[in-house]
Amino acid sequence: MKILHVAWLDNNKSNGVSVVVPNHIKYQSALVQVALLNTSNISLDIPEEEINYPIFSLGDCPQGNIGLLPSPFNDPDIVIFHGVYFYYYYKTMGFLLNMKIPYIVIPHGSLTSFAQEKKKWKKKIGNILVFNKFINNSRCIQFLTQEEKISSNWEGESFICGNGMSSRTCIVDKKKNSDFFHFTYIGRLALFQKGLDILLEACYSISDEMRGKKIKLNIYGPDDQGDKKKVLHLIEKYKIQDIVCLSNPVYGKEKEKILQNSDVFVLTSRFEGQPLSVIEALLMGIPVLLTPGTNIANEVVSNNCGWCAELSVKDVADKILEIFNLKKQIAQYSLNASKYAEKNYSWEEIAKKTVSGYKKLLR
Template structure:
């Protein structure tokens, strides 16, 4: 099976789509009988890391024309069995889709949370124009829409196309590299990801911390926010932490990768992700792979499964409820944190590795192809 993934990935400014696409393409390309490649559709992807699969880039550096990107691809990716368009509202994807349709090549759209009602409300007037201009047409001719979770599908409504559910994966660390939550008298509650205030709900987290500051400090809790700036968000957070007098409780740290990122996960007792909207957050999967229990909102689209698996707790985007849950988890016995962390890691090892995610997606892609050819 030949699969071409088209995505606006970038290694210059981190986003959730890039690691998800990179992990999926690599894992699919490693499957027997499957060749997967990546067409980068962003204008500035930055310096590419070493990638173990075919990569093509629109623009002069890679020799692909923005006017004829599909025609310039080498075989077998000029006419693959299937194209997967990642993200939403990328005009170039509509151009590519039209050219693929002319060759009889079916395609999927994987929105990564971009088609939920909450996501469509952000920059709403631009997205209404985008829908009129090209996006609804792109969806209308899609063989299927690929959502990461059942919850993402529910929140996205009915777009009139077949649907498959196939989520992301993670590369779990070795057993001797995982976290040991609940062992220390003091506790670290960790958020690690882009410091996108509205998207990630960091304003809600600060307000919740303000409400239970004294209690958390008495219990030896520190709340650490680790991640890259997004449009000046770091300065906003610094100002809010100062204005709320949270400097003794909340720490703000720079983006971490590699060994530094691993050390943050290892040092934590709880991973907190209060997002308003997501597809399927890679940071939550990665935290669980390290054996960390998680506190997540419905906006992450994994809260129901987290509770079912005993991997953590569901909270709310209401700062009062979030504050209550932070307080309760500060009181929780260390053994309960350890149990939830163990359940989180076991769930990842059983269901959420990239190998398993790739096999699931390819199986569902094959079904989509059967339906497309029968239509």
């Protein structure tokens, strides 16, 4: 079987798609022939020992004509598009239809109702002119979670298989170096998408309780379209600098150390595909506080790995205090989290599931 992945990738470690796609390909390549067409023309910082597959650029495939790619990927069995809103994908679709090559679209959250509200009119026009045709001509849509599928209102053929995470990052025995109870957010400072406005107002509404109980919120992440200034403004406006700490982004070993010293990871997103930060926290034995928009909250709650709050100031605030009052149970939630994540999010298992799903579609 020959699989060609098409994606716009860069070296931004906060770009979830750029993190997961190379791993999908790496682990699938142990099972079938796989290649990557990177439409960004950016040279990827992937260690040579991890590149066991061909990587093509736009120069290898002008105007989306995959028939010009080197053999055997000039005639793949199936093409996997990561994301939706790239005109190059639409041009590539034309060649695939002429060549009778099926393709799958993995929207990575971009078809959810909340995501469609972002740049709403631009997307409406784009959908009518181009992208509805691109979506509707696909063999199926691959959603990362059941919740993402429901929120996307897709009635056509689909299957569900998410992302993975390397289990080698798992750290279960956490040693606390603080008397404070730490909630931690690590991710882009995208105020609206990540629901940071709701989270900060929730902290303000219970600021006296947080001070009395020594609860702190630590936020780490890169700026996102100027939203860092807005986050800082809200922290200053609410006068919660003593209980909310905003820091620079962290990666690698530094990120692991931050998570290791956290009690609960928090993500109050309005919409996501499947948040890698949550999977990473679970693997390290960090229980999580999520909102429905993360598309993984139901799994977490049903497996006793964390809690779900509705996307409202009151409910998020109430959950923060509820979790603090359950802090004696954190150790058990931590154990549940690491066991669940190791069982369900290993890249090897994800690769087997996706390749099996693609083969079934081709029968």
